[in-house]
Amino acid sequence: MPNMIVCVKQIADPEAPAGSFKIDEAAKTMVPAQGVSQVVSPFDENAAEAALRIKDTQGGKITVISLGKDFVMDVIKKPLSMGADELILLQDPAFEGGDSHSTAYALAMAIKKVGEFDIVFCGRQAADWDAGQVGSGIAEILGIPSVTPAQKVDIADGKVTVERVITDGYEVVEGTAPMLITVSNELGEPRYPKLKGIMAAAKKEPIIWSAADIDADAAKCGAAGTKAKLMKLFVPVKEGKCELIEADSPEEAGVALALKLREARLI
């Protein structure tokens, strides 16, 4: 039965209204606005769903790993309530201030400690910094093949078949486990947790590992292990000069819009 690992990141809801988005330019960080909730990064839910679909038909074990701080238990336990088996939280001041390199390194070390696995699933990109690197990075560090991004994943007798999303379609990629796969929304909606799953997840204690627990080299973790330097973070200015076409009825507004576009030589 397949052993699967899913890497998930907790982030501020990326679909919160654009108007609520704030940053601190001096600190070069995003400032979570009032009322914006924490969520599992959406593609990571797709990754969990990919693993669960395999578990649905073949059984097996799903271990979820997340690196971060200020975890909201109800949020980070969501993959457990969907049906995953274990939750490992990588929590240590040494992991803070990292970039794609240090994050992938810590996750790869944790995966090594978990031991045997057939597939590691990641999201195609974390919906905060939209980097899209950590999955491939983990695969490179572990020295295993990777396929990115997937819309369908099957495994049979160690043979992995992936539909990889490409422009205007997909390609079928085959390989052998162990493998790392990143998952995209084309896979389909992640399942809603059922009450039974939520209750089981509530009782489940996450395993917490520090840098020392995973034998991580401090020089490669968190801020110490970064290779990219953020020089500046800013919000682009928008002109925001929309001319609203007003009329007595929607039909007349449609006509007025056509005339307006003609006048502006757009049609």
Next chain:
Amino acid sequence: MADNKGVLICGELIDGKPAPSTLELLGGGRALADKLGEPLMLALLGSGLGDAAKEGIAYGADKVFTVDDALLKDYATDAYISVMQKIVQQVAPNILLMGTTPMGRDLAPRLAFKLETAVSMDCLELAIDDASKLMLATRAVFGGNARGVFLCEGTKPQMATVRSKAMDPREADASRTGEIAAIDAGLDASAVRTKVTNTVKEEVAGIKLEDAEVIIAGGRGIASAEGFKMLDPLAATLKAATGASRPPCDNGWVSPSIQIGLTGKIVGPALYIAVAVSGSSQHMAGCSGAKNIVAINKDPEANIFKEARFGVVGDFNKIIPAFTDKVKELVG
């Protein structure tokens, strides 16, 4: 490390010709190379490369490395990583660029980790810092709500992938001269651990979204596949391509290949008519290059009105038929 020189582009071919993303990179890369006073180089990997190298020179490259091998016919992670690692070791470039394409998205991060250097993904702008002579890579972060400017300080090559349409190609100049050098792939088939067994591509009828001058885009508010049909007569009259935000694709009302946005297509038409689209940052990431955005939305507070030049607040079911008839009369 201080000896790394030149801007190297990892090119892509479509039907034997340099892809639009590669021509754009040659245009943008040329400017970086000139600023640094270093050469612009192009690597072309494939099987049966023909005249593509010459075209690379016509579009701005000083030197083209060709790697022609049957194992490189289609993109395969292990094969391309291995060859690119070899080229980077041989050429020692200062900067290495790729397109934000299915290949670049897969190849760039894995190669960066192999080379133990940093890559900035999906950049909108690249510049050379006057003081340090290092590359400043500007990319959209937080779904397009913000921009981050990144620098790769300690390692080479400095890597980036660049968003489609973020850079302009130069005019082809067939009289430009340059050097073409063949490099042996040196690949061992057994080292390529994954294999593409089938490719399923949808043939796009009519005008391609990426090239369209007019786009009609429908959002979640269209509510059904039938709803999208209401946009067809308008699209036909304006010779427009039809696009969508993500929900209509996820819901199966339209093909996923017409998704516009951060993880969909990047478009830059003269006119973009967004119907029942709220204007999320992730959607706008794909269409903010449009010269004129027109919004039709029943919610006056919708973010799309902050991005649009013209807008109508109301129900598209009522507005679109009247709008279409009038457009037909004016255009026809």
